[in-house]
Amino acid sequence: MTVSSGGSGNRGAWHDPKSVAFWTIVGSVAGSLSLIVAIVVALQGPDKASPDSPPVPYNTPTEVKESNFLNTPTIKDSPIPAKEEKSAPLKIYLADMEPLGNYFDTWSKRISAEMNGREYPNSVEALCPPYGDRLEYNLGRKYKKLSGIIGVGDNEDSNALAAITVYGDDRVLKNVSASVGKSTSINIDIRNVLRLSISCDPRWIDSKRGGFSAISFSLGDAYLSM
Incomplete structure (x- = not known):
């Protein structure tokens, strides 16, 4: 080998x-x-587990609650407030108003007047003297209408008669002839009126006294509206 x-x-x-x-x-x-x-x-990197590394425990994901700020309404999403409906016209009785100056004490600010068989609980009554007189209110140019009933009380003399005149800043707005059993409804335009005046003059002669006599008349439920 x-x-x-x-x-x-x-x-x-x-x-x-x-x-x-x-x-x-x-x-x-x-x-x-x-x-x-x-x-x-x-x-x-070092964070990656090797095949021999023990298994990483599995954590069940927790439920994430929706944050409150997600539900906070924004200006854009906020509801637009509805327009307010106009309220009914403001109603003020003359019986609740204070006349100007030293008005004659024959005017009663609030009574329940009975005229032509009907009763008006929010009335102004006047015992109009033989020489006549006038009552005045400050409206401040805030009102549009004067409404109510003008007449003579049912307990007055059947021949009683009075002339009632309504003025707005010394301009005649309405003339009314008041007598027993005859009431007159008024609805007077008082726009831009500063001073409202109401005058009374007796128009009947008392045969027993021999001259003009005092007479009571009423503004039944008279009120101002805006």
Whole structure:
């Protein structure tokens, strides 16, 4: 058996140029793969668990409640308030108003007057003297209408007669002839009126006294409206 010849044959194969090139390429590929693995491991970082790491416990996700601020209405989403409906015209009885100046004490500010068989609980009554007189109110140019009933009380003399005149800033607005059993409804325009005046003058002669006599008349439920 010749050993030397077999050994020299193997050494010749390793020194073959083709074998050297092949193993050089294999070494380069192995080095490249090692580099790639190192880069991948570096990119994953230390937080990535290895296959041998214990499993991470699974936490059931909790329900996230909707924040209150999401339901807070914005100016855009806020409902637009409805326009307020106009209220009924303001109603003020003359019986609730204070006349100006030293008005004659024959005027009663609030009575329940009975005229032509009907009763008016919010009335102003006047005992008009023989020489006549006038009552005045400050309206402040705030009102539009004067409404009510003008007449003579049912208990007056059947021949009683009086002339009633309504003024607005000394301008005649209405003339009414008041007598027993005959009441007159009024609805007078008083827009822009500052001073409202009401005068009375008796128009009948008392045969027993021989001259004009005093007479009571009423403004039944007379009121101002705006």
